Amino acid sequence: MCTVYLGLDIGGANLKAVALSYSDGKTRIVGSIRRYHPIWIRGIESLKLELENIKRELVDTSSRYAVGVTMTAELSDIFRTKTEGVETITKLVESIYSDATARYYVTVDGSLVEAEKVLLDPIKVAAANWAASGWLLERECSRLNLGNILFIDIGSTTTTIIPIVNCRVRVRGYTDPEKLVYGELVYTGILRGNVATVVDRVPYKGYYARVSSERFALMGDVHLVLGYISNKEYTTETADGRGTSLEEAVARLSRLPCADQNMLGFREIVEIARYIYEKQIERIFDALMQIRSWLVSQNIDLDTFTVVTAGIGEYLAVEACKRAGFTKAISIDEILSAEIAGVLPAYASALMVAEKISGARRP
Amino acid sequence: MCTVYLGLDIGGANLKAVALSYSDGKTRIVGSIRRYHPIWIRGIESLKLELENIKRELVDTSSRYAVGVTMTAELSDIFRTKTEGVETITKLVESIYSDATARYYVTVDGSLVEAEKVLLDPIKVAAANWAASGWLLERECSRLNLGNILFIDIGSTTTTIIPIVNCRVRVRGYTDPEKLVYGELVYTGILRGNVATVVDRVPYKGYYARVSSERFALMGDVHLVLGYISNKEYTTETADGRGTSLEEAVARLSRLPCADQNMLGFREIVEIARYIYEKQIERIFDALMQIRSWLVSQNIDLDTFTVVTAGIGEYLAVEACKRAGFTKAISIDEILSAEIAGVLPAYASALMVAEKISGARRP
Missing domain, CATH: 3.30.420.40 (ATPase, nucleotide binding domain)
Structure with a gap:
């Protein structure tokens, strides 16, 4: 001991x-x-x-x-x-x-x-960090008698999805590339991703403008501008090395369609951010639907699943899972303490x- | 007289x-x-x-x-x-x-x-049917003192969006091609469209399968399978000329990934339908965001808009408008009678x- x-x-x-x-x-x-x-x-x-x-x-x-x-x-x-x-x-x-x-x-x-x-x-x-989480979730699944769980953890950079059937991990991918194939890993999170990897166009003054592929703005800018995170929660580096104030995030987002803060006002940037946010949810939705289509093809009843959300991007997970047809969702914070959930x-x-x-x- | x-x-x-x-x-x-x-x-x-x-x-x-x-x-x-x-x-x-x-x-x-x-x-x-609706909406806007309206009518085949600012129609497109450019017309509705014009892949047994471009299934099949419309409301021709029963709709949808009803069960088809439904909403969302980005670039306050929904696909409009950031929505049925709204x-x-x-x- x-x-x-x-x-x-x-x-x-x-x-x-x-x-x-x-x-x-x-x-x-x-x-x-x-x-x-x-x-x-x-x-x-x-x-x-x-x-x-x-x-x-x-x-x-x-x-x-x-x-x-x-x-x-x-x-x-x-x-x-x-x-x-x-x-x-x-x-x-x-x-x-x-x-x-x-x-x-x-x-x-x-x-x-x-x-x-x-x-x-x-x-x-x-x-293998997902496997450690999966091990713990199997225990919690049994303890709480949940039966089937869809665990979804959205962090700063990536989204991990683990289906748990009869309280046993039931993934198909074991390596990162396999998980990317099967929709169990989506390389999108709420802080670090380059926005240009999520969208290839943004609404611009009544049109759609293609976006620059430069690392001009990160997903943290989007979530900050929409009010989903505070600038204290924006803990990663910014794209331009400047700060995490609302004004600085707006300036970065204005560069996506190769404009700047003189050409685009705050309210226009909010609409751009709203568009990007939606497309990010769609990426997660697409992965969830792939997993659902697999589970249902194995004769597993999707209506019995409880979604367990985790990570600083939980709010995205809730929305994506709702769209994918999951009806029950709880936060990992409600099962374990928030302190445990964070690590x-x-x-x-x-x-x-x-x-x-x-x-x-x-x- | x-x-x-x-x-x-x-x-x-x-x-x-x-x-x-x-x-x-x-x-x-x-x-x-x-x-x-x-x-x-x-x-x-x-x-x-x-x-x-x-x-x-x-x-x-x-x-x-x-x-x-x-x-x-x-x-x-x-x-x-x-x-x-x-x-x-x-x-x-x-x-x-x-x-x-x-x-x-x-x-x-x-x-x-x-x-x-x-x-x-x-x-x-x-x-010019949208212009007739627009004329009436201007009157209703004044009568009800609504100020700014976003009218969205989703029918069997198409979606028409008319922004009304200070109770005056404020479109940019006057012909169909112009409206398609500006997002005021989206060629998608809840009955007639070929599903293969809305999605290019569907979730299939844990993968994504490309879809056939044949006119195998129509949007009415999707909305029927998801329970949004009854088979009495499925008033248009079906893709295969067969009936509008749930079983027949399922059979048609199974052909999208070149499968059939022996290869795909009902629950698998529901997941495919769910995916298509979501992608249809995204099309309407994209148009709404284009219009919002135009309105906001004209210094029009988007928070003052009341969405007025119409058509047999109103439920789609409600969801798409919510995602686009509109917070107030009413049905045209609440303003005029349902009988008027239908025509x-x-x-x-x-x-x-x-x-x-x-x-x-x-x-």
């Missing part, structure tokens, strides 16, 4: 960490961290420092502790391949947390392996390790 | 007629007719017979009567040009209703002209003639 179980979710854009205490199947969160860390900007050295900081902040190394890791940062193009990314990150964790009782890595089939096995088959742990894969990773070490069985 | 004012709305797919009595600015509907008449199938001879039937059914020729005509049937490809269509229809009306006190034709600028003028400039009366341009044409002949001024 350990005093603390540390869960790490090492993403390309965000680092999340949770320290859990665990006894008799009961958990308590000792501390959690959520830190914006764009690895393609800050680099490996900075990741090393941050992982050291997390250890210092969350772990009392005079007691026994164990670590559970899930990662997606290996997708970053600072690594030549995913394998290189997984290896680099794993070695970093192994070295920084060498004094831990155990270090486990979550695989895409929802189990835990040690570093030795990771290095034999690195792809098995690449982009879900990290929490799940820590809990997986706690149960493995304490010998608890899965329900 | 006449005893009866007959309004005719001679469409390509539908004939609508209203007989009004009018005195001291008060109208009473004596009778109305709404008849499915696909001119490209039934031909000119049949149109002649139907116009004679309408006369017999609605007009007592022993009293004085006058006729107001609006048309869209000239668009049908049984005519080589719109001019040929307008001329043919006008001559038919002139001959059948030769005993009327007066025969007037509604122009795209909302005025009335006689046959002589029609023949000098036929395009002026082509596709709006015909009613408006009759009223225009009544007021012209009785010398009443426009408000």
Whole structure:
């Protein structure tokens, strides 16, 4: 048994960490961290420092502790391949947390392996954060007797969808490209995406104008202008490096049709933002319909599903799911605490390790 | 003064007629007719017979009567040009209703002209049914003190959108092609359109399948399967000439991805229909956003608009307008009677003639 179980979710854009205490199947969160860390900007050295900081902040190394890791940062193009990314990150964790009782890595089939096995088959742990969430959702599904769940997590950058049937994860994709094929991953979120990857035209003074493909504006500008997020929630870099005030977001959006804030007024920009927002929902809707068409082809009754939404873009998920025909939706915050919900894969990773070490069985 | 004012709305797919009595600015509907008449199938001879039937059914020729005509049937490809269509229809009306006190034709600028003028400039009366509706809406706008209206009429085949600012029609397009350019006409409705003109793919067993471009299924099949219309409301021809039962609609939709009812179950077809329905709303949304972007560029406050919905596809209009950011919507049925709403341009044409002949001024 350990005093603390540390869960790490090492993403390309965000680092999340949770320290859990665990006894008799009961958990308590000792501390959690959520830190914006764009690895393609800050680099490996900075990741090393941050992982050291997390250890210092969350772990009392005079007691026994164990670590559970899930990662997606290996997708970053600072690594030549995913394998290189997984290896680099794993070695970093192994070295920084060498004094831990155990270090486990979550695989895409929802189990835990040690570093030795990771290095034999690195792809098995690449982009496995969804599998950690899925593992936790299976438990919650059973606990709450929900039967079938459609889990949808919309973050700053991507949307993850996990169908859970009879309280078992029922995905078709296990790697990122597979998930992109099956609609279980949609590369759209509410902060970081280049708007020009979501729309190819915008309404402009009674016409539609094609858009520049430059990285002039990001989805955060759209959600800010429409009032869905505050500028404090706009935590990522902006496209032009300027601030996150309404005026600055408006200026960035005005560049989409190669105009500027002198050519387009605030109210005109709101209409452009409204259009983009709608097209973003459609992308998620399209993925949901693909998944529904699969589930229904397997004779699974779609009317029995409860949608569980998560992430800072939950409000998008609610709307997209409604359009797709789901009638019941709850937020993960209503099932777990908001603190857990904000660091879900990290929490799940820590809990997986706690149960493995304490010998608890899965329900 | 006449005893009866007959309004005719001679469409390509539908004939609508209203007989009004009018005195001291008060109208009473004596009778109305709404008849499915696909001119490209039934031909000119049949149109002649139907116009004679309408006369017999609605007009007592022993009293004085006058006729107001609006048309869209000239668009049908049984005519080589719109001019040929307008001329043919006008001559038919002139001959059948030769005993009327007066025969007037509604122009795209909302005025009335006689046959002589029609023949000098036929395009002026082509596709002018929206202008008749617009004329009536200006009056209702003033009467109800609404200020700004966005009128949206979704019929069996097309969607017409008319912005009304300070109770005056404020369109940019006056001909069909102009309206298609400006988003004031969207060639989509809830019965007749070929589904393959709305979507180019459908969700199929967990994938997206491209669709056949054959006229295998019509929008009526989609709305029937989703329960938005009953099979009695499915008044137009079906794609395969079979009936309008749920089973027959399902069979037609199954052909979109070149499958059949043995390969796709009912629940799978529902998901396909849901997808198509959503894409249809998006088409209307896109047009609305174009119009909004124009209005806002003219410094017109979009928040002051009341949406007025009309047509058998009103429910689509409500959803599309909500997405486009309009917050107030009422049905034309709440302003006028449902009987009038069902034959709006015909009613408006009759009223225009009544007021012209009785010398009443426009408000």
